[in-house]
Amino acid sequence: MRQPPTAGMILDYFRERGEALLAELRGFVERETPSRDGASIESFVLDYSSRLDEAGLTCRQFPGAWGPQLFAELPGEDPPIVLVGHCDTVWPAGTLAERPVEVRDGRFYGPGAYDMKAGLCIVLAVARFLFDRQVRLRRRLQIFIAADEESGGDTAHPCMDEVLAPGSTAFVVEPPCPDGSVKVRRKGVGIYELKITGREAHAGVEPERGISAVDELARLVLKLHGWNDPDRGIQLNVGTVSGGMAGNVVAGSATAGVDLRFDAPADGEAMDKKLRALEPENPGAAIEVSGGLCFPPLVPTPETMRLGERACRLAAELGLEISTGSSGGGSDGSYLSSKGLFVLDGLGVEGGGAHAVDEHVLIESLPVRAALLAGMILAADEEEPSA
Structure with a gap:
């Protein structure tokens, strides 16, 4: 019987391929995949799927309005081990021209690099490791790459329900905590749009005939921000506003994008009801x-904590000192946990600047986090099936 590779052997494999990992990351980042840009995401998924095919996986796609979801699989026993990521980013088309890829001071800068093209790189690297080293897993290995995580997962989640079974072990390659720790707790998320309708009028001649939607929106922004309750973990942010047609016209319409974060499911439901009950002055x-609500909170379970502790032990063998932590960001991992999968999140690549202009990954982290992910798969595969 072939002995499983040691942590050192796994790390050596990925370090020997460090330059190739970096080159692949550059290629992924330079293919922009804005959330809800179906054509760009479809092109990326086709390319990524072909690479998984070469590593021996069987791939299928689920067409969707915002691009296809990608599902890949290696045969084996149940319950499966699932690697979960997403290929969409928050950055609009054209961002790369304004902020091209840059490598300096041991960091790789680029839109979408940290969240989460680097995570997709290590998923692919681990698939190749299993193929190259002829590792035959006992448990079935599945990979699910969502097309619309950044916009709430409306099209991905029904597909997850179809192919990912409760009781599976899911490793999510979202970025880790700032110190590299894996994530066992996340806030729930709601994404909303407010549309205010008023009545246009000439602002200089007959302003009294108008009803300003912008005035209503301004009051709403202050009201919503007044609902923030840090002690209870409730956060609301009005992140986008638009309205009106010209400076000399009383605004007849206005819109706002609202982000809700919460720790307790009951608080999420309560805030959802308050938002839907808003009335104009x-x-x-x-x-x-x-x-509406799109991601439930990720709440630690005994299985989550057991997986987190294992990740810390394996990381120590790779020279990393990490722990388990929490995040205010949403994730498909939260959704999958609510559906009965055993989830460990934050297994992606270290870096910083998610959704910010200084988004980057630490180059030296690429092979190490790939080795950590591979080690977690092998350890999960060695577990005895439940009776």
Whole structure:
């Protein structure tokens, strides 16, 4: 019987391929995949799928309005081990021209590099490791790459429900905590759009005939921010606003994008009801609320903590000192945990600047985090099946 590779052997494999990992990351980042840009995401998924094919996986795609979801699989016993990521980013098309890839001071800068093209790199690297080293897993290995995680997972989640079974062990390659720790707790997330309708009028001639949607929106922004309750873990942010047609016209319409974060599921439900019950101050205006809760909180379970402790032990063998931590960001891992999968999140590559102009990954982290992910798969595979 072939002995499983040691942590040192696994790390050596990925370090020997460090330059190739970096080159592949550059190629992924230079293919922009804005969330809800179906054509760009489809092109990326086709390319990524072909690479998984070469590593021996069987791939299928689920078409969707915002691009296809990608599901890949190696045969084996149940329950499966699942690697979960997403290929969409928050950055609009054209960002790369304004902020091209840059490598300096041991860091790789580029839009979407940290969240989460680097995670996709190590998933692919681990698939190749298993193929190259002829590692035959006992448990079935599945890979699910979502197309719309950054916009709430509306099209990905039904596909996850179809192919990912409760009781599976899911490793999510979202970025880790700032100190490299894996994530066992996350806030829940709601994404909303407020649309306010007023009535246009000439601002200089007959302003009294108008009903300003912008005025209504301004009041709403202050009201919503007043609902923030840090002690209870409730956060609301009005992140985008738009409205009106010209400076000399009373604004007849306005919109706002609202982000909700919460720790307790009951608080999420309560805030959702408050948002949907909003009323305008001017009775002639109207408020329409769309969107809703999209990610439940990730709440630690005994299985989550056991996986986290294992990750810490394996990381120590690779020269990393990490722990288990929490994040205010949402993740498909939270959704999968609520569906009965055993989830460990934050197994991606170290770096910083998620959703920010200084987004980057630490280059030296690429092979190490790939080795950690591979080690977690091998350790999970060695477990005896439950009776």
